[in-house]
Amino acid sequence: xxxxxxxxxxxxxxxxxGAAAVLIAALVAITTVTGTAPDTVEVTVTGDPVxxxxxxxxxxxxxxxxxxxxxxxxxxxxxxxxxxxxxxGRSKLIVxxxxxxxxxxxxxxxxxxxxxxxxxxxxxxxxxIATSNDRTRPNWPxxxxxxxxxxxxxxxxxxxxxxxxxxxxxxxPFWAAVNAEGQVVYRIxxxxxxxxxxxxxxLSTQSVEDLQAITSRSQS
Amino acid sequence: MPVQLYNRFLAILVLMALAAAxxxxxxxxxxxxxxxxxxxxxxxxxxxxxxxxxxGSLVFxxxxxxxxxxxxxxxxxxMYPMVVVxxxxxxxxxxxxxxxxxPMAVAGGAISLYHYxxxxxxxxxxxxxxxxxxxxxxxxxxxxxxxxxxxxxxxxALIIAILLAFGRPVATGEASNGG
Numbered sequence: 001x002x003x004x005x006x007x008x009x010x011x012x013x014x015x016x017x018g019a020a021a022v023l024i025a026a027l028v029a030i031t032t033v034t035g036t037a038p039d040t041v042e043v044t045v046t047g048d049p050v051x052x053x054x055x056x057x058x059x060x061x062x063x064x065x066x067x068x069x070x071x072x073x074x075x076x077x078x079x080x081x082x083x084x085x086x087x088x089g090r091s092k093l094i095v096x097x098x099x100x101x102x103x104x105x106x107x108x109x110x111x112x113x114x115x116x117x118x119x120x121x122x123x124x125x126x127x128x129i130a131t132s133n134d135r136t137r138p139n140w141p142x143x144x145x146x147x148x149x150x151x152x153x154x155x156x157x158x159x160x161x162x163x164x165x166x167x168x169x170x171x172x173p174f175w176a177a178v179n180a181e182g183q184v185v186y187r188i189x190x191x192x193x194x195x196x197x198x199x200x201x202x203l204s205t206q207s208v209e210d211l212q213a214i215t216s217r218s219q220s
Numbered sequence: 221m222p223v224q225l226y227n228r229f230l231a232i233l234v235l236m237a238l239a240a241a242x243x244x245x246x247x248x249x250x251x252x253x254x255x256x257x258x259x260x261x262x263x264x265x266x267x268x269x270x271x272x273x274x275x276g277s278l279v280f281x282x283x284x285x286x287x288x289x290x291x292x293x294x295x296x297x298x299m300y301p302m303v304v305v306x307x308x309x310x311x312x313x314x315x316x317x318x319x320x321x322x323p324m325a326v327a328g329g330a331i332s333l334y335h336y337x338x339x340x341x342x343x344x345x346x347x348x349x350x351x352x353x354x355x356x357x358x359x360x361x362x363x364x365x366x367x368x369x370x371x372x373x374x375x376x377a378l379i380i381a382i383l384l385a386f387g388r389p390v391a392t393g394e395a396s397n398g399g
Contacts, residue, residue: 011257014264021233028228
């Protein structure tokens with residue numbers, strides 16, 4: 001009888017021990033996980049989406065040239081809000097990155113090295129958009145990848161592809177230059193390197209009229 | 221948040237499992253654990269570990285959507301039947317549980333170890349995963365080193381440790397403790 005009671009007590013302890021381990025793990029997980037996971041991030045787009053870039057074309061020939069850029073709101077990987085507001089009076093470059101895309105993996109360190117070296121253009125803000133996120137593809141999760149690269153531009157998580165569609169993304173990396181008036185002045189798909197980045201920054205600091213004048217001069 | 225939370229939860233359990241597996245290698249810890257009831261009731265934690273690993277892997281693939289690679293399937297082949305074997309044993313049907321489960325756990329653990337090495341050193345790859353889902357891709361990387369094969373390896377390691385420490389075959393005719 002005593003042995004049976006001892007046995008039952010031991011079994012109870014084993015079960016309680018297992019349950020306690022699971023409970024402790026759950027509590028530690030809850031208290032140590034911070035921020036919003038990428039899977040729950042919502043992206044809000046205000047304004048009309050610009051058409052898809054059918055192919056890389058010279059300045060002024062993009063169908064979206066001069067279009068009002070849409071406002072995009074969301075969060076980064078840590079749940080911090082990221083707003084890309086074309087109406088804030090600042091020129092901006094927006095780069096759409098896919099974690100699995102080799103050209104993006106090559107572009108990010110180049111851009112970051114240049115930013116570290118120069119501090120970037122004082123009048124141009126650079127934003128990242130982590131898009132085409134797919135946990136079944138390499139280099140997942142993109143937040144870890146960008147952190148490893150020391151990526152500093154605010155980067156919005158675009159799991160649904162909403163932001164990418166709003167800017168007519170056509171492959172990654174994809175750059176969109178938006179001027180201080182909030183108009184799309186240039187878009188390009190593919191890696192652009194530092195020379196391309198500098199050119200894109202220059203474009204983003206000019207008005208659509210000035211750029212039109214440049215293109216008409218070069219055509220005549 | 222849920223996926224991140226889930227990964228962290230499993231990662232902490234994995235650390236606990238590893239600590240327990242290492243602890244069970246030492247006689248004083250074994251003696252203490254045995255005195256607390258594991259000597260009699262070791263089937264419960266063994267079943268719990270196998271069941272948790274099974275459910276955990278199914279949540280990864282069926283709920284979260286991580287596609288299992290070839291090596292993941294091999295580990296599943298080793299892990300899933302242990303739930304049944306330990307489960308049957310829990311109901312009083314087992315006599316030689318260790319004989320059946322230890323080889324499965326060792327084989328599964330070896331595959332987990334190889335899979336983890338493949339993730340850390342992709343050059344080790346001898347094309348076992350072919351052109352399907354990548355074996356070296358890391359869906360999970362908690363604390364910078366805990367990936368899914370690492371989790372599986374820890375589960376196998378704890379099962380092996382429990383079996384070696386307490387799961388000696390029961391002689392025919394001796395009553396199973398039902399646990």
